[in-house]
Amino acid sequence: xxxxxxxxxxxxxxxxxxxxxxxxxxxxxxxxxxxxxxxxxxxxxxxxxxxxxxxxxxxxxxxxxxxxxxxxxxxxxxxxxxxxxxxxxxxxxxxxxxxxxxxxxxxxxxxxxxxxxxxxxxxxxxxxxxxxxxxxxxxxxxxxxxxxxxxxxxxxxxxxxxxxxxxxxxxxxxxxxxxxxxxxxxxxxxxxxxxxxxxxxxxxxxxxxxxxxxxxxxxxxxxxxxxxxxxxxxxxxxxxxxxxxxxxxxxxxxxxxxxxxxxxxxxxxxxxxxxxxxxxxxxxxxxxxxxxxxxxxxxxxxxxxxxxxxxxxxxxxxxxxxxxxxxxxxxxxxxxxxxxxxxxxxxxxxxxxxxxxxxxxxxxxxxxxxxxxxxxxxxxxxxxxxxxxxxxxxxxxxxxxxxxxxxxxxxxxxxxxxxxxxxxxxxxxxxxxxxxxxxxxxxxxxxxxxxxxxxxxxxxxxxxxxxx
Numbered sequence: 510x511x512x513x514x515x516x517x518x519x520x521x522x523x524x525x526x527x528x529x530x531x532x533x534x535x536x537x538x539x540x541x542x543x544x545x546x547x548x549x550x551x552x553x554x555x556x557x558x559x560x561x562x563x564x565x566x567x568x569x570x571x572x573x574x575x576x577x578x579x580x581x582x583x584x585x586x587x588x589x590x591x592x593x594x595x596x597x598x599x600x601x602x603x604x605x606x607x608x609x610x611x612x613x614x615x616x617x618x619x620x621x622x623x624x625x626x627x628x629x630x631x632x633x634x635x636x637x638x639x640x641x642x643x644x645x646x647x648x649x650x651x652x653x654x655x656x657x658x659x660x661x662x663x664x665x666x667x668x669x670x671x672x673x674x675x676x677x678x679x680x681x682x683x684x685x686x687x688x689x690x691x692x693x694x695x696x697x698x699x700x701x702x703x704x705x706x707x708x709x710x711x712x713x714x715x716x717x718x719x720x721x722x723x724x725x726x727x728x729x730x731x732x733x734x735x736x737x738x739x740x741x742x743x744x745x746x747x748x749x750x751x752x753x754x755x756x757x758x759x760x761x762x763x764x765x766x767x768x769x770x771x772x773x774x775x776x777x778x779x780x781x782x783x784x785x786x787x788x789x790x791x792x793x794x795x796x797x798x799x800x801x802x803x804x805x806x807x808x809x810x811x812x813x814x815x816x817x818x819x820x821x822x823x824x825x826x827x828x829x830x831x832x833x834x835x836x837x838x839x840x841x842x843x844x845x846x847x848x849x850x851x852x853x854x855x856x857x858x859x860x861x862x863x864x865x866x867x868x869x870x871x872x873x874x875x876x877x878x879x880x881x882x883x884x885x886x887x888x889x890x891x892x893x894x895x896x897x898x899x900x901x902x903x904x905x906x907x908x909x910x911x912x913x914x915x916x917x918x919x920x921x922x923x924x925x926x927x928x929x930x931x932x933x934x935x936x937x938x939x940x941x942x943x944x945x946x947x948x949x950x951x952x953x954x955x956x957x958x959x960x961x962x963x964x965x966x967x968x969x970x971x972x973x974x975x976x977x
């Protein structure tokens with residue numbers, strides 16, 4: 510996806526310094542610095558994390574300025590890196606989930622991200638505690654009411670352009686636009702305002718996997734320093750802000766965060782991916798007393814939205830061996846049938862998942878009713894509560910494939926039938942230990958932590974367009 514993102518951006522000759530060598534601390538220095546970082550986090554009252562592409566490289570997403578980064582290879586005239594896993598199947602890494610746990614524990618107050626990969630939201634970070642300064646390729650927003658939609662497929666456009674979909678609010682219906690910021694475009698005002706607020710409030714701002722070259726975003730950590738806070742940089746390459754840092758750590762971000770979580774006695778939770786599908790059917794009776802019906806399996810984001818995680822659907826009829834099974838291979842998955850003298854029919858759907866999902870199949874057994882049922886009071890399903898229960902159970906049992914109903918509704922009066930929305934656990938990822946091989950009994954050299962000069966905050970706040 511980062512390749513397509515780079516290709517879609519407007520042309521710009523100067524993308525900053527690229528291809529700088531990677532630097533690594535010795536094992537002993539790294540252990541000392543991790544100890545120091547852990548202590549700084551324990552002492553902080555308002556921790557803010559500032560993230561860049563370096564936290565997603567372990568998820569299979571190339572960075573931009575590393576030795577094999579997209580812009581580095583472009584600058585050298587070399588072929589672009591290959592991505593084996595489709596971007597919509599990328600899973601949050603160890604660092605993403607460590608930040609989730611710090612947020613849940615009340616230690617982490619806010620995240621400022623330059624990444625567009627959507628992995629912070631997918632990991633479970635609340636939108637209210639996240640500023641996505643450069644947008645999100647899975648998020649689109651209403652151009653009128655501002656309602657946001659987080660998709661399970663990649664939004665096709667870039668540069669805050671119409672996506673071809675409309676707001677689902679019946680009182681609105683305006684066009685939806687993507688949230689990706691192109692070169693020289695201003696950063697999203699709401700996200701920038703929150704990022705500035707928390708940067709100034711932070712007593713510790715932790716920069717993870719970023720070269721700190723993209724302005725004006727890269728200047729946000731300095732607002733914390735000017736206000737009296739401390740800045741820590743964890744990055745394999747030198748950055749223009751190194752001299753302002755309280756602590757510099759040259760190591761892979763996942764390695765650092767694993768050790769930090771151990772020092773803080775915090776357990777990194779597994780990542781549980783829950784995808785949603787919508788099964789609907791409608792019918793009508795003919796004069797020959799047969800019933801014609803249509804079954805559709807599609808995305809919860811709309812009939813025209815893709816289902817990127819399902820490759821095919823196998824349809825069977827458990828109580829009617831005389832009816833032939835059907836294999837649906839093309840999206841949207843639609844089945845049309847006509848049956849005689851039947852008022853109810855059990856249908857079994859076997860969903861076949863694509864690569865990237867950690868389960869091969871899942872089954873839905875649904876009864877189709879071809880007569881108007883008597884009116885019954887149905888309890889409203891608390892969708893968020895059900896999803897959280899499913900997520901917790903999957904995290905505990907480390908199993909995927911569970912299917913749960915999260916919404917049931919009748920079709921409009923003009924149609925006879927109903928629609929059911931399901932939540933499916935398609936991935937459960939637990940994170941394995943990463944060790945720094947040095948003696949346990951160590952003293953932290955004083956030179957590991959050096960005091961950075963603190964400047965007085967400027968009274969002038971300038972908003973500048975995004976430049977790389």
